[in-house]
Amino acid sequence: DAGVIQSPRHEVTEMGQEVTLRCKPISGHDYLFWYRQTMMRGLELLIYFNNNVPIDDSGMPEDRFSAKMPNASFSTLKIQPSEPRDSAVYFCASSTTTGRLDTQYFGPGTRLTVL
Amino acid sequence: QKEVEQNSGPLSVPEGAIASLNCTYSDRGSQSFFWYRQYSGKSPELIMFIYSNGDKEDGRFTAQLNKASQYVSLLIRDSQPSDSATYLCAVAGGSYIPTFGRGTSLIVHP
Numbered sequence: 001d002a003g004v005i006q007s008p009r010h011e012v013t014e015m016g017q018e019v020t021l022r023c024k025p026i027s028g029h030d031y032l033f034w035y036r037q038t039m040m041r042g043l044e045l046l047i048y049f050n051n052n053v054p055i056d057d058s059g060m061p062e063d064r065f066s067a068k069m070p071n072a073s074f075s076t077l078k079i080q081p082s083e084p085r086d087s088a089v090y091f092c093a094s095s096t097t098t099g100r101l102d103t104q105y106f107g108p109g110t111r112l113t114v115l
Numbered sequence: 116q117k118e119v120e121q122n123s124g125p126l127s128v129p130e131g132a133i134a135s136l137n138c139t140y141s142d143r144g145s146q147s148f149f150w151y152r153q154y155s156g157k158s159p160e161l162i163m164f165i166y167s168n169g170d171k172e173d174g175r176f177t178a179q180l181n182k183a184s185q186y187v188s189l190l191i192r193d194s195q196p197s198d199s200a201t202y203l204c205a206v207a208g209g210s211y212i213p214t215f216g217r218g219t220s221l222i223v224h225p
Contacts, residue, residue: 031211033211039217042215042217043159043203043205043215044215045213048211056210056211056212058212059212091158091159099211100147100207100211101147101149101161101164101205101207101211101213102147102149102161102164104161106158106159106160107158108157109158
């Protein structure tokens with residue numbers, strides 16, 4: 001199995017631009033999680049899906065952030081418009097039917113820099 | 116506001132020593148506790164998880180949980196230079212929403 005796949009691995013953009021991060025979960029996993037990691041705030045859960053349905057988006061920082069999961073093998077996290085404070089590493093994780101943290105497999109992350 | 120506190124370090128120990136990493140949490144309703152290792156530029160890797168008070172051992176790693184004191188620790192015996200990394204503590208309640216600490220940097224020097 002290829003594991004969780006994220007693209008791009010690095011993204012540099014200018015303030016005000018739209019950014020789309022992509023994630024392909026492990027086949028057969030029912031849960032998908034989006035995290036953000038910064039030096040100041042550490043690792044934070046932004047949103048998670050179960051069977052393609054968003055279950056909890058209380059961690060999404062503001063309306064500029066949106067996430068979708070159109071099918072079981074693809075999810076996107078979009079930031080529009082982007083701001084310098086959005087610079088962070090964004091991780092996607094997927095897990096089996098339990099959804100528990102110890103069953104989650106993390107992707108390699110996307111390092112986002114907003115200038 | 117649920118908080119998980121860790122000393123940012125760095126914690127420096129000699130090779131072969133015991134490294135002790137500590138974590139306190141604010142939510143008394145927390146039910147599950149996790150330790151992750153994260154190398155620079157990599158994703159977090161689960162090392163240990165513990166649900167009950169007491170100790171849980173796995174190879175060179177021991178997790179210790181004291182719910183009364185709201186304290187969880189990770190001991191690494193016979194520390195190796197390859198253990199040098201940032202260690203994240205995470206705590207979760209009944210939902211799938213974890214709260215992570217900001218991590219402790221560990222340096223194991225030869």
